[in-house]
Amino acid sequence: MDDTGAILAGYEDRAWRAAAQAQREGGTNFVAGRRQGPYVWNLDGSHRVLDATCSGGVHTLGHRNPTILAAMRDALDRGLDGGLWMLPNAETLGLQDALAAASPAALCRSVITLSASQAADLALSFAFRLTGRHGIVAFRQGYHGNTGFSAMATGGESEGIRAHYNLPDGASRFFDTYGDLASIEALVDGTTAAVILEPMDYETFTPAPPGYLAGIAALCRARGARLIIDETRTGIGRTGPFWMCAKDGFVPDMIVCGKGLSGGLYPVAALVTTREIHEACINTHAYAYTSSLGGNELASAVGRAVLGIVTAPGWQERVAAIAARFEARFTALRQRHQSVFGVGSVQGGIATIGVVDRPTSQRLARRLFDLGVLVHSVSVAGPPMVKFMPVLTAGPSVADEISDALDQAASEIGAVTP
């Protein structure tokens, strides 16, 4: 048995059965070997794929980005390590200051964590403290993590684990239609501590319609609840602007982020909030948030290097150029393969193309893998979509590689419109 077979068998036996089975059932049997920039190879190097998953944004800056690698090596060479959690240090403060500089002026405080799940837990804890309430309102098909409160705010049946672990469920209420303000209005009342949601539909990647998030912010203010925007996938420059929600002309109480902040090299996540909330929650209890490793010196050095790239002049233009290429190529694909493709959306480096039905979307995703493109996923709820989150440092060529593969796959699967 080669290494791939042994690893899949070992996973199936004693690690994570569903992950191994998904590989086998999909016929992909992919175990990652070498990786560089936008590409990942299988273990023996015989199959290269363009990574259009980026693990949901973890690898936005490319696998083993040289600038981030250098920052990490430099931190080690400067004598840093995991630090001592109880001692103030310059690296963590530097990352917090950099996050504040990249955010709207009101969001000038942060807490650095190991994962976005923990940041979401903390954001909800802040909301419980600030409001004296316990209710959580979230999108049913959303995902905010797999620890404590973040899991309670995750309602979907396939990824949600509330019922599985018999988590306390009295506090969570879910709305079913992303983009419909009225359905949130019906749920937010005097028991609601927080509304938590992403700036896009978790499943279809459809961006929040204009005014939707600002409307929720006003609703929360009027009813005494707090608004938490989860930018774990959409933030840190993924759509161009540092925060995707910033374009909507409102400031939430808290933003949760992670994934891309790690540069794909070292775990870093954060909760970004206002001075008032930070004072009321963190500086009123000596141990309001402690973590042995969250926001440690190495993590903070990596996070700062990431921010250095995505806040540099030209970043937004680079992402906009990729988005423009996606728009142009996907429009042409829709015309050429009218029986296969339909409407999708492009938000900076997050792109989808609609597909005629779910089985076709699955066939396309599988065929794209053979052709060298690893898609993020296909939607399991809402309109059928194939979804892409490619590496953004590679430039518009990623949109071309994806579109060329879609063109070929669609030519094989459906009739081409002349």
Ligand SMILES: Cc1ncc(COP(=O)(O)O)c(C=O)c1O
């Ligand atoms: C929107 C969103 N929020 C939170 C999380 C949790 O992030 P982590 O796995 O870093 O805890 C994820 C992870 O996929 C996510 O997609």
